[in-house]
Amino acid sequence: MGDRNEQAVKMMQEGKIEDAANLLNEEIEENPNDPIAYINFGNLLAAVHEDEKAVKFYDRALELDEALGTAYYGKGNVLYNLEKYDEAIQSYQKAIDVSLTESDVYYMLGMCYYMKEEFARALPSLQRAVELANDDVDAQFYYGLTLAQTSFIDEAMEAFQKVIELDQKHADAYFNLGVGYAYKDDAKTALDFFNRALEAQPDHALSANGKKQMEQVLYGEGENEAE
Template sequence: MDKNQHAIQLMKEQKYEEAAGIFNAIIEANPDDPIGYINFGNLLLHINDTERAERFYNRAIELDANAATAYYGLGNLYYDKQDFPKAQKRFLQAIEIGLEEADAYYLLGMTFFHQEDYKLALPYLMRATELDSEETEYVFQYGLSLAQSDHIDAAKPVFNQVLELDESHSDAHYNLGVIALFEEDLQSALDHFDQALAIQPEHVLAANAKKQIMDVWHNTDL
């Protein structure tokens, strides 16, 4: 195990001071190698020292304009600050350089999602699910973006895929219930809202939707 790997392992064990000491020694020994700055930036970001983390990432980029993981680190930093336009720019740079990782595509897609540009989020969230089809959150957010973009027919099988990955996903049931309402299948909608509430009794949206269905049926019986 080399020094970088050892320091990263110490980070995972939450031994941050020891990890910082090793990263600092690596930088002193190799001041023109961007990897040390990127790893130290990751550590600083992990402990919420965002100001210093930003400096370390930028230093790595000064040393190597194609340091994709430095752009990715900056993207995470801005994403955590909810500065989605800045995060979007950095994730896009990382991907353009060649960072072909599901998380980068997912977070880039979510920068658009949080700005309610659902159609622009779609290709990146779709790519994230292609790279990691077992990650429930990637699949769910892709389905949600499809639904928000009025691609209801395409969203339905995606939400069903979420339930295949996690049968206790209450929000997938809720969204399938909403789709069933669009399809005018009240019984199927009620079944999904009931399942959402069985999983998450405080699911307010599912409870309200169920109440609306029950009110319709009650008024119809009258």
């Protein structure tokens, strides 16, 4: 029984979606009370963006075993993709309640609140996510954004600095550091970070605008005199 589920997961990872679906169908027909097969089928449907159908499979798994954190997590991801953030929050919270306490769950829970612009609520979940996975670039970045949104500017800049340590081409992190230094009236350092953002991503429009503004602050008067 377990072998078929494992084979199906392996096939999904290899992109053999139809073969995986056939295997899971067989598993469900032979073992209709196996919740793992329903979770795997939900994951498969989610992977091909059959979101509404995926939810039904996660719900079926939870009817069979209401303590399956991975089913709540999978369902939460689908609901998040459907922008049903309140429902996704309930699902992620259920996953945590039944002891699925991995970084990804806290990250996604935090992202739901972030998308709802409830930054004070997003902050503890994202903080927990980076505590559990200090090398997760996305979690660090959104933790930084949320810190900035809640006026913890120094802490936000530390988070963006960590992002750059993990990914030296993260243009958005350089940009946000530039914004942080501009906020602190350090135009020279801000300009340096906007330039680094543009090196990482030449079409980064916000950084181009930031660069122009900092150049105006630093050199504007001199340019005007030269004219």
